[in-house]
Amino acid sequence: MQTFPQRVYRLVSKIPKGSVATYGQLAALAGSPRAARIVGAAMVRAPAGLPCHRVLYSDGSLCCEQAFGGKEIQRGLLQEEGVSFLPDGRANLKKHLWPGPEEPSKK
């Protein structure tokens, strides 16, 4: 039994390029649909190499600019990944929302 953030890190690390996931979704995949806050807090403690820029709000909007150094940066990174953006400034969740771990990671 690992810590919650620990599990979230693995899930975020599994997000394929060109896909995005929401905090609530990661929390639900981690086992607690209401622990989206824990996921965010874990992101701060997240080690380097974690594509935290692929994690967005439920609406597809990005968190505070202090999140990873600038939301503009995150938007640019996602575009580099191939993620489309709406004229509202939100990511196209309908088109790039991560379906989740299709594979039943054993156990």
Place this chain on the structure above:
DNA sequence: CCGTTGACCCTTC
């Protein structure tokens, strides 16, 4: 062990 805090989400005004 108990209290506080937090990259959020949802409901109501």
Place this chain on the structure above:
DNA sequence: AGAAGGGCCAACG
């Protein structure tokens, strides 16, 4: 439709 407030779950001191 937009803005404000409260609630929830787990980790940290």
